[in-house]
Every structure is written in structure tokens, then in C-alpha cells.
Amino acid sequence: MKPIHRGGFLEHYDLDIDKMLEIIKDRAASKVLIQIPEGFKRHAYELVDRLSPRTGSGVEIHIDASPGFGSCLLDLSVVGDYDLVIHIGHEQYPYWLPPKNVVFIDLQSRTRLSSDVTESLFTELRSLHARRLAIYATAQHKDLVNNLIELARAGGFEVLNKGQRVIFGCWFSDLDAIKNSVDAVMVIAGGKFHALGVGLRLGGGKEVVAVDPYMNAYKLLKEHVIKVLKTRLGKVVSSLDASSWLLIAGSAGQYRPGLIREISRLITSSGGKYYVATAPYLTRDLLTNLDSDYIDSIVVTSCPRLAIEDLHDYIKPVLTPGEAFMSLRRRLDPYVFPW
Ligand code: SF4
Numbered sequence: 001m002k003p004i005h006r007g008g009f010l011e012h013y014d015l016d017i018d019k020m021l022e023i024i025k026d027r028a029a030s031k032v033l034i035q036i037p038e039g040f041k042r043h044a045y046e047l048v049d050r051l052s053p054r055t056g057s058g059v060e061i062h063i064d065a066s067p068g069f070g071s072c073l074l075d076l077s078v079v080g081d082y083d084l085v086i087h088i089g090h091e092q093y094p095y096w097l098p099p100k101n102v103v104f105i106d107l108q109s110r111t112r113l114s115s116d117v118t119e120s121l122f123t124e125l126r127s128l129h130a131r132r133l134a135i136y137a138t139a140q141h142k143d144l145v146n147n148l149i150e151l152a153r154a155g156g157f158e159v160l161n162k163g164q165r166v167i168f169g170c171w172f173s174d175l176d177a178i179k180n181s182v183d184a185v186m187v188i189a190g191g192k193f194h195a196l197g198v199g200l201r202l203g204g205g206k207e208v209v210a211v212d213p214y215m216n217a218y219k220l221l222k223e224h225v226i227k228v229l230k231t232r233l234g235k236v237v238s239s240l241d242a243s244s245w246l247l248i249a250g251s252a253g254q255y256r257p258g259l260i261r262e263i264s265r266l267i268t269s270s271g272g273k274y275y276v277a278t279a280p281y282l283t284r285d286l287l288t289n290l291d292s293d294y295i296d297s298i299v300v301t302s303c304p305r306l307a308i309e310d311l312h313d314y315i316k317p318v319l320t321p322g323e324a325f326m327s328l329r330r331r332l333d334p335y336v337f338p339w
Helices: 017-026 041-055 115-127 139-154 193-201 222-238 257-269 284-290 304-310 321-329
Strands: 031-035 060-063 084-088 102-105 132-137 184-188 207-212 217-220 244-249 273-278 297-300
Touching (some): 031 041, 115 217, 132 139, 193 222, 193 304, 222 304, 222 321
Parallel strands (some): 031 060, 084 102
16 A cells, blocks of 8 residues: 655645644544635645544544635534534624534634835835825635735835734625725735725725735736626616515625515515525526516625625616615615625
């Protein structure tokens, strides 16, 4: 048999294995489920291999294969089958309290930006006269925020956001409190997803910089945000005459009964009709299967980013809750995101 030498993923991240073992022991857990974000799932074996030899033979560790886009969407029927669920790499979703057997463990990337990339970013911001900044990150890069804040301050910038600096795709920490005072917002994350969320929340009025430590690069996003906003306004306008609506309800932290109630009230009071369909994870195939000539417009009340990222080119308008409010209240300005 060939000797097994695989892995190496954990060398690039800070993950407190001892803390995980302590929690397993403290909770006397014998059935443990590991949840790890999309993109990291293939590395879960390395983690299980680190844990298993130290837990003793009475502990069974499984990997959750369902989508792990956020701490907002846990399959509660599966979670209920385990003594302990270790959710890695996300912080708790601010809009939802998960079951008590779920614990959150940090997964911190050790990847850092090179000094020439940081310098070039600061030079570009100076050329845009952007002196007052807010700097946020996704949970996996939160250690980098303090580092970038120090560098920004040393470079003569003012950093306005305080305390909590982690953002989600639909929750933006203290951004609302400072949005009128900042000149630009930096978002440290892999890809543009989180920075675009910030741009939509700001309605396209400020520069947003997507800072990607994995690529050792940054991108100014304002133009892209404005382009997306135009598309989104098009959807809002095309729903102005809709009389029959399909509201997609989600589950766990993506179940938002208050929003469904308010949207359905507005539909009925304007003489329209609505149907509610529930789908823990809405896909294009599922929507195509569900759709019919009964439906004019669709509102996704589960994850607001599905309408924007996954279903922006669907044959009928697919709206976020904020966009549904705009359309039903016939107020096209300001852009409302996410609800
Ligand atoms: S954007 Fe979607 S996946 Fe991300 S936290 Fe919000 S609801 Fe969850």
C-alpha cells in the first residue's frame, strides 16, 4: 500500500483544533457533524484526520455535504441528529439564533496582501480624494482588518468604522451609521460578492473596493455596482404591473415570516394575488419546475443574493424583498437592499 501523504490546507489557516477537541469533550459528544464553507469542503478530510486520533474511538465525526454558504442556512433535520455541530469559518448570522448544539469556530486565513498592492491601493484612493474609509472583512479575513486599518491610518487615512468588522452578504455591521461620512469602503474577501453587497447597500453613491487577499489584488467596484443597480431597477420596473406573485420562503435563518407577511399585505392591498412556495435552497431548476403562467413576478425572501447573482437572467423578474417593496410601493428611489 502506498504511504498516504495528503493535505496541507491547514498550514494556510489558523484553526483551533485544541478548542474543538475541548468542546467535543466538554459536551460529551459522541456524534459530531463538521460544517465547512463551500470551497473548503474537500479539505474537511484533513480536519477529520487531525481530530479523530485525539477524540477516542467512541466519537464519530461526519462531514456535512449540504450547501454551506453561510451560518444562516443549516439543515435543521440533520443538525438535530447530532450531539454537536461544529460550524467552521462563519460567524453566527445576526438575524437568527441557531440550535444550541451548534458552535462556531474561526477559520482565519494567513494570506496577507503584499506591501506594493496595499501602497498602490492607497495611492489610488488618494487620487480619488477618498480620505475617510470604512474597512470590513468576511469572517475568514477578520484578522487582516486590524492590519489594514493600521496601515491606512499610518498612510494618513481616517477609518470610521468601530467594533464589529465582519460583514455578511446581507448584513453590513455598522455601515449604516457611518455611510454618509465615508468616502470609500474596503471589503476584504475572496471575490467580489461581499463588496458588491456593500455597494448595493450604499446605492452606488460611494466607491467600494474589493480587496482579495487570495489574489493579492484589489478592484474598484463602483462602476460595476452601478451596472448591477441598473439591471435591478429594470426588474423593479417590470414588476410594476404584476398582478400575480410567487413568494419563495426559505428555512432556518433564511425563513423570514415578517417579510412574507408585509409583502403579501402590499400585494393584496393593491388588488394582486400571491402564492407562497417553500424551498430551503432555491435553484434555477427548482424555479423553472415551479413556474407557470399563473405567475408574473417572483420574490425570493430566503437569500436575497439568489435574485441578484443566480437568477438575474431568469425569464421573469426575480426580486429581492427590498426590490419587491420598491415595486409594490411604487417608489423607485432610493434602491432598497436587502429588505
Ligand atoms: S447573503 Fe444569503 S447566504 Fe449570505 S448571510 Fe445573507 S441570507 Fe445567508
